[in-house]
Amino acid sequence: MDSLTSNQKNAFYTFMVIRLCVYSYFVAVNGYQSAWEIKNFMKKKQVNTRFFVFFSYMIFCMFRVACCCRFFDRPDEYLVGTWYYFLFSWSVVFVMTAWCSISSFWMQLFYTFFVTEDVRSGHVKRILVIAYSLAVAFFIYEVPVTIICLERDISTAEAIGFIVFLVLFFLQIGVNGMILIKSLKNHQKKSRFANFDHMIFKTKILMATIVISVVVILAHDIVFNFAITPEYWHFPLSSLITGVIEVGQMVSVLLVLSNGDYKSYILFRRIRNIASQGSEGPSSSKESSKGNAGNSSSKVNSKSMASNSKSSDSETDSSISIDVSPDKSMSVELSNIETEKENSI
Numbered sequence: 001m002d003s004l005t006s007n008q009k010n011a012f013y014t015f016m017v018i019r020l021c022v023y024s025y026f027v028a029v030n031g032y033q034s035a036w037e038i039k040n041f042m043k044k045k046q047v048n049t050r051f052f053v054f055f056s057y058m059i060f061c062m063f064r065v066a067c068c069c070r071f072f073d074r075p076d077e078y079l080v081g082t083w084y085y086f087l088f089s090w091s092v093v094f095v096m097t098a099w100c101s102i103s104s105f106w107m108q109l110f111y112t113f114f115v116t117e118d119v120r121s122g123h124v125k126r127i128l129v130i131a132y133s134l135a136v137a138f139f140i141y142e143v144p145v146t147i148i149c150l151e152r153d154i155s156t157a158e159a160i161g162f163i164v165f166l167v168l169f170f171l172q173i174g175v176n177g178m179i180l181i182k183s184l185k186n187h188q189k190k191s192r193f194a195n196f197d198h199m200i201f202k203t204k205i206l207m208a209t210i211v212i213s214v215v216v217i218l219a220h221d222i223v224f225n226f227a228i229t230p231e232y233w234h235f236p237l238s239s240l241i242t243g244v245i246e247v248g249q250m251v252s253v254l255l256v257l258s259n260g261d262y263k264s265y266i267l268f269r270r271i272r273n274i275a276s277q278g279s280e281g282p283s284s285s286k287e288s289s290k291g292n293a294g295n296s297s298s299k300v301n302s303k304s305m306a307s308n309s310k311s312s313d314s315e316t317d318s319s320i321s322i323d324v325s326p327d328k329s330m331s332v333e334l335s336n337i338e339t340e341k342e343n344s345i
Contacts, residue, residue: 003231003232003233004232004233004236008233008236011236012236015236015239015240016068016071016072016239019064019068019239019243020065020068020069022247023061023064023065023068024061024065026057026058026061026247026250027058027061027062027065028268029254029265029268030054030055030057030058030061030254031058032268033050033054033270033271034051034054034055034058036270036271037050037051037054037055038051049101049102049104049105050257050271052097052098052101053098053101053102053253053257054257056094056095056097056098056101057094057095057098057250057253057254059091059094060091060092060094060095060098060246060250063087063088063090063091063094064087064088064091064246066087067084067087067088067091070083070084070087071084076232078235079155079230080149080153080154080155080158081149081150081153081155085149086146086149089142089145089146089158089162090142090146092138092162093135093138093139093142095246095249095250096134096135096138096165096169097132097135098253099169099173099210100131100132100134100135100172100173101131101132102173102206102253103131103172103173103176103177104127104128104131104132106176106177106179106180106203107127107130107131107176107179107180108127109180110176110179110180110183111127131172131176134165134168134169134172137165138165138169141161141165145158145161155225156225156226159221159225159226162221163218163221163222166214166217166218166221167214167218169214170210170211170214173210174207174210174211177203177206177207177210178207180203181200181203181204181207184196184199184200184203185200188200202256205252205256206252206253206256209248209249209252209253210249212245213245213248213249216241216245217242217245220238220241220242220245224238257271258271
């Protein structure tokens, strides 16, 4: 800290205060939404993907708040082996958990609606294990790294290990997202449901978010861990880069979950099942009429997919949601991660 000028110190402290306020706010936002999802769980005895995302981001932000508090107490301690480092690195586990939940949703959606029943049998349960295995592996990896860092400096080995996990994490999310987008596009050619466009668009947003985040973080870690000699003034710059990426990807996910309804987060209102509400409106009826007039085979597809959904309820996670309106049109929404029963109420 002594290597910084007075103006640089003031700017850094100001940035950390802003960072503390931002993460504290998102602790409250995600905590509020998590409370609603817990209430829903207590009522229906089913946990959906949305809960895991909100809860994971809440814990992540709590760790980041603790990081900021630790900085104000010990501003010179931030390298590998310090409490700041431990809080910072452990928080990443929960970001991975949030994205693994999204990846799990994508794959469950794919197997439930785009794979034949004989192939699907037994696969959906394995998806949960595969999707969350990377987050669990990273958690297990952090335990010995934390213990060893208390005794000696292994910053280089830790950086390499994190980069390996980051690449694997990117491959898992990216491949699953691409598979789902391809399946949605292929099915879109056989039907005229407008909701496919919306689902593809939101999946592409999440894919773009994860690509940008991983590329920037990879470049950041390679530069700061291997390309330049560590100095204190790198700490503020590194914190700024990671802070922008962390908050940016979290905001992107939250907006997708709410269908862009940012006001609900600002005003602390529950994120609602927008599609199920809108299915009763005139605009929904108009779109459905177009689908019926333009392609009679789409009715058969939606009936078949609804039947597949009911027959595989025991295999699928409750985060899978399919809304079948009175004219049999299908709406699959990432934000509507509630059960079919709830959508029909």
